[in-house]
Amino acid sequence: MSERNTERDGLPGPAPEDRRRPKGRRSSQGIRIDPEAEAEHPPRRTVISALVEHEPGVLARVSGLFSRRQFNIESLTVADTQNDDWARITVVVEEPDPGIDQVEKQLEKVVPVIHVRELETDAVTRELVVVKVDADRPHEVHAITEMYNGKTLDAGPRTITVELTGDEQKINDAIDAYRQFGIREIARTGQTALARGETKTAVVPDHLK
């Protein structure tokens, strides 16, 4: 049994200001930086596509992941694919690069997720919007709808409801154009996307095909 040593008198050692110090620093994102030129990564907007097993709870797990980790999510769409067993989730996020990287890796960890990738900027992306506007100037509304290759879904004495599809920019422009009539309600689906041309949006391992 240890003898009691009454000579002990607390922690020894030089005080903080008398210690050797490191030269460098890291950013708040844990990246080594030149202390002179601090570089934080600005957020960027991008499309991430995940192919998942179509089973109950997948969407809850994926969306829970986003809310819990405070990822900045712009839109999220999900529906089934050419294969009944699979669904495709398309997420638009706005995050600095380390965050985008984390989104991909965390998604990859969800058990029913088959494949995750960030799509190239040339990906084919589309969104659908339904806009309901005041019907005071029906001809002008119609003209705008024509201009954006939209479709009138419902026209009455007080309201006109139109449908448009397009990339995000086109939808935003169209909505701006409708504002002059008075927008009553908007429903947007959020973006859905596929990689362009021969590039595969998701790579499915052979044993899952």
Next chain:
Amino acid sequence: MTDHGAVTEPGDADDATADEPAEDGEPTESTAQTGAESVIASLETAGVETVFGVQGGAIMPVYDALYDSELDHVTMAHEQAAAHAADAYGAVSGDPGICMATSGPGATNLVTGLADADMDSEPVVALTGQVPTDLVGNDAFQETDTVGVTTPITKSNYFASSPDTVGEDVSTAFALANHGRQGPTVVDLPKDVTTGETDVDPVEPAVPDTVDVQTHADDEGVAAAAQTIVDADEPVILAGGGVVKGDATEELYAFATEHEIPVVTTMPGIGAFPENHDLAMEMAGMHGTGYANMAVTLTDCLLAVGTRFDDRLTGGVDSFAPDAEVVHVDIDPAEISKNIEADHPLIGDAGTVLDQLDEAMPGSPETGEWVEQCREWQQEYRLDYAAPEDEPLKPQYVVEAVDEATADDTVVTTGVGQHQMWACQFWTYTEPRTWVSSHGLGAMGYGLPSAIGARVAADDDQSVVCFDGDGSFLMTCQELIVAVREQMDITVFVLNNEAIGMVRQWQDAFFEGRRMASEYPWVPKFDTFAEAFGADGFRIEGYDDAPDVIEEALATDGPAVVDVYIDPTEDVYPMVPSGGDNGQFALSEEHL
């Protein structure tokens, strides 16, 4: 790491060869089993021997199936304790610990334990009762959306939908808990599913085919990392819990000693490297040693293995190992560059990648001067405490004295608070899986239930001691009855400062000493409390009686509780305030 626990022969119930289904494909009477029997058969197939749990309405069919099984069941007093016991069982044995609870309150009581296991990557499988399927969603009596509640705190969870598939759900949950980076899983078992019949036999545990864990790092990355390590002047190995969980302590030892690189650990990494070795710098971080914190702050090459860079370790990331090129080995790709950017990410199993690295090393770094510097720091900042003649008993002395009185393979479990930090600092850990604590969640109440789980998992001749705080002990002290009932040889040292001391320390340091709700002058006499439960109770009031009472309590066969009256003014140092700079650790309150 093995992917599965030992696989035993399936029990008689599922040995279907004698009773093949009839020709028309209809099952014969004798092969039919209930969903609950299928659950138990799946556990047996997975090699499970012990289950921790509490009975209740919705889980009764599963308990009924346990009646005829070979499995041991340890009835706990509270489900939180069942989850902690299963977690500690996992930590000590390396195989998944199993806990069971009924629906609603039973399942919600598991939540703290599951969150704890999730943070510490402990393999745990929770089986929860659920109201019958046709009542689900109706706010039925004792209904809780267990899958919903546990989704953010589990690796995966399942709602069992049919007696035919429930066995596979359990096998999958077991396999996932144990696969790659370990963690907790849940299977929610509606009562109609466990009472319904099936003729489907249990399957061996297997992970879903969407899960693909990389165990071997890519060779190019390994070669580049090896070159970086060789070129370093002041390299440090940072060993995390992944080294212990990945059973990679031998590979780590070989690598560190072969190349003469000092080893710092995280708190879960305690036991990854023997603390009595010259190269051992012990734990870094908030209450880590001064020398560990100097080494991680000044290193030019950090080989981090199996760590998630928790903020208690890093302090502010801006000042964490800011001069270091970081080589990060982890089985979970999502940990790479999550908190600290990895210059060399190496994804794979800790032991495998350390071996790969060793093989790729073109030589060894020249670390003579650096190792000398580390030794100087070990002297300069050695762990110590004041122990003047007339002062009351110091907790650090108690930890050292118990360490000295017990064998090297003794398992130490703790609650959360100052006592936990003294148990880190003043015990010399030399073997893996002997340090069991609530690291990531920091859950008070973990100590006693985890000692029970550790006792079940440990070898018979291995001792289990628990250092607890008076506050932490009060949170789960009812579990003493379990240790008494099972005559478990556990010794609990309650380091009693009549306070939730860690909070009091922070109030003194950062809230001008306004000790709101942190002083506990009303705690029971823990020795007589223990006796009321049928355990042996002891009391230590000062240095004079400490050695003898420690010896006596350790010699007791069943559970013993030692109420240790420690100096209530003692604080934990060194200390890095939250988000602070590890290199600027405080040695006393004056430095804060």
